[in-house]
Amino acid sequence: MPRKKKTDSSNQSKVLRAPAEIQYADQLEAMGQNDKDPRPPSWKLSPRAVLTYILGGETVKAKIKRKSCEVAITKKFFGDAALVERAIVTLASERALLLVGDPGTAKSWLSEHLTAAISGDSTLTIQGTAGTTEEQTKYSWNIARIIAEGPKPENMIPSPTMIAMQSGAILRFEEITRCVPDVQDSLVSILSDKAIAIPELPEANRINAMPGFNVIATANTRDQGVNELSAALKRRFNYIHIPIVGDHKTEVKIVQQRTEELMQQYAIPVAIEPPVLDLLCRVFREMRDGKTAEGVSVKQTSTVLSTAEAISVAFESALQAHYFGDSHVTSGHIAKNILGSVVKEDLTDLGIFKEYVRIVVKQRAAEGMWKDFHKGATNVLG
Numbered sequence: 001m002p003r004k005k006k007t008d009s010s011n012q013s014k015v016l017r018a019p020a021e022i023q024y025a026d027q028l029e030a031m032g033q034n035d036k037d038p039r040p041p042s043w044k045l046s047p048r049a050v051l052t053y054i055l056g057g058e059t060v061k062a063k064i065k066r067k068s069c070e071v072a073i074t075k076k077f078f079g080d081a082a083l084v085e086r087a088i089v090t091l092a093s094e095r096a097l098l099l100v101g102d103p104g105t106a107k108s109w110l111s112e113h114l115t116a117a118i119s120g121d122s123t124l125t126i127q128g129t130a131g132t133t134e135e136q137t138k139y140s141w142n143i144a145r146i147i148a149e150g151p152k153p154e155n156m157i158p159s160p161t162m163i164a165m166q167s168g169a170i171l172r173f174e175e176i177t178r179c180v181p182d183v184q185d186s187l188v189s190i191l192s193d194k195a196i197a198i199p200e201l202p203e204a205n206r207i208n209a210m211p212g213f214n215v216i217a218t219a220n221t222r223d224q225g226v227n228e229l230s231a232a233l234k235r236r237f238n239y240i241h242i243p244i245v246g247d248h249k250t251e252v253k254i255v256q257q258r259t260e261e262l263m264q265q266y267a268i269p270v271a272i273e274p275p276v277l278d279l280l281c282r283v284f285r286e287m288r289d290g291k292t293a294e295g296v297s298v299k300q301t302s303t304v305l306s307t308a309e310a311i312s313v314a315f316e317s318a319l320q321a322h323y324f325g326d327s328h329v330t331s332g333h334i335a336k337n338i339l340g341s342v343v344k345e346d347l348t349d350l351g352i353f354k355e356y357v358r359i360v361v362k363q364r365a366a367e368g369m370w371k372d373f374h375k376g377a378t379n380v381l382g
Contacts, residue, residue, distance in 0.1 A: 017265075019123055020116035027053060028117060030062035030071035040092045042168030042212025043118050047088045050117040054084050054110070076113045077106060078254050083240060084110070090238040091118060091170065096191050096215040098176070101242035104306020107218040110242070111172050114216060119169035124160040128175040134186045137161050138196050151200040162196055168212030176217040177227050184233055191215065191236040222304065244288070245307050251281045254307050259314040270318040272329045277314060279369050280334050284310050287342070287356055298356050301342055301349040309341040316340075331369040335376030354381055 021028060028044070031053050037046035045053065052058055056075030064071065077084060090097045091114065099107040115122040126137060139162055145155040164171040176184065190196060194209035217237065219229075229237075245251040255277050263270055284307075286292045290300040303309075317333035325333070343349045357377045364370035 019121075020112045021120055021122055024053075024074075024076075024113075024116065026062075026064050026071055027073050028120070029064060030060045031073065031117075033062045034060045040212065042210065043092075044120045045117050047092060050088050050114065051081070051085055053117045054113055055081055075257070077110050078245065078250050079106070079110075079242060083242070086238075087114065087240055090240070091214050091216065093238075095238045096217065096236055098217045098219060098237040098239050099242055100219050100239055101221060102244055102304045102306060103220050103222055104304060104308030105242040105244055106308070107220075107242050108174060111174075111216045111218055115170040115172055119164075119167075119212075121169055122172065124164045124169055125172040125174060126160055128173060128177070128179040128183075130178060130180065132179045132183050134183055135159070137183060137186050137190075139198065141200075153201065156198075161190060162207055164215075165190075165194070165196065165207060165209035165213045168210035171213070171215045173215055173217040175219065175223070177219045177223045177229065180227060181230065184227065184229060187215070188230070188232050188236065191233075244304075248281060248285060251285070251307055251310070252277050255281060255310045255314055258311045259318065262311070262315045263318055266319075268318055268322050270322050270327045270329060272314060272318060275369060276329055276331055276334060279331050279373060280310055280314060280338070283334075283338065283356075283373075286360065287352070292360055296360065298360060299352045301352050302346040303342060303344045303349055305341065313337050313341050331373040332376035335373045336380055338377075339380055350381075353377075357381065 031045055031049045035046050035049040037048045039046045053073060054076050056073045058073045059070050062071050087097055099111060101107055112122045137159055139159050140157045142155045142157060149155060161171050196207045198205045259272060284305040286298060287301055288305045291297055313334060316337040317329050320333050321327055321329045342353045361370060361374045365374040
């Protein structure tokens with residue numbers, strides 16, 4: 001059951017979003033060339049090198065495309081270093097890893113970069129939904145060939161789980177609590193026995209995991225109660241909770257870096273000044289915390305105003321400024337694009353945002369950027 005070769009990196013540069021191992025190929029290659037520490041079985045990098053790749057902040061010398069150069073290792077995750085270290089240690093052990101947190105706290109982002117650094121392939125992924133089936137987590141069959149030839153190994157369609165087991169790689173299981181209990185329970189034997197039984201095959205009726213196989217799952221706290229994990233499955237995961245970014249300056253830095261990466265990816269020649277991003281993150285933080293910088297209490301929205309949402313607003317504002325303006329992003333652009341992030345599930349959030357604009361923003365409108373934000377928000381709200 002050979003797996004189809006990955007697309008050439010030259011073709012990947014043309015896709016909308018390439019996997020992390022393609023986007024950051026130079027950094028991963030540079031880390032590999034300088035990695036002298038011991039590696040667990042099947043790992044592309046040592047645990048120490050994986051940690052450096054995730055946290056960034058270093059510049060290493062390497063040969064990239066036969067040319068000697070210095071490669072800057074950028075920061076991929078702005079959370080607690082000890083948290084990332086615990087995640088890496090878990091993946092080197094017998095237990096699987098479950099990243100839990102509010103929507104938009106970079107759980108999937110961290111999962112993708114961990115698998116890119118450890119396995120060199122972040123695409124072995126199952127996206128959990130209410131429609132995910134047990135066959136998608138284990139294996140299925142080519143029905144036409146089964147009818148003609150019967151069950152044979154070559155007629156099997158392996159799942160990402162089976163491919164990860166056979167290659168000693170990391171499987172990503174996104175939104176695991178969105179799956180029904182039967183699908184979740186199918187993971188119990190995989191995580192316990194490190195094998196998948198295939199009763200249809202009289203011979204070779206068991207696929208055993210190679211050393212290095214493990215699972216990273218993610219779950220949103222907002223999905224608690226949808227399909228709770230069984231006690232048996234919980235015991236096989238090490239839980240790591242990913243918090244919302246607590247520091248304002250760090251959040252601004254995250255939004256700035258990710259927005260710049262997106263603008264480079266989409267070839268949008270726009271620069272967003274730091275004060276504009278500071279205003280955006282302050283609005284999100286105040287409505288998220290229910291308190292302004294001056295100590296005024298405000299109502300909190302039901303929507304999680306995450307850092308990921310702030311990145312989306314910043315990027316959409318850059319697109320608007322580029323296509324419909326003079327390529328200069330103002331706080332007015334932020335005001336025009338923020339409503340889609342604030343009001344999602346509950347229309348009462350619209351009233352909460354109106355109240356925030358009336359009570360907080362209006363008082364700050366004497367300042368230049370807040371004046372533009374107030375004007376833009378007023379025009380959008382009507």
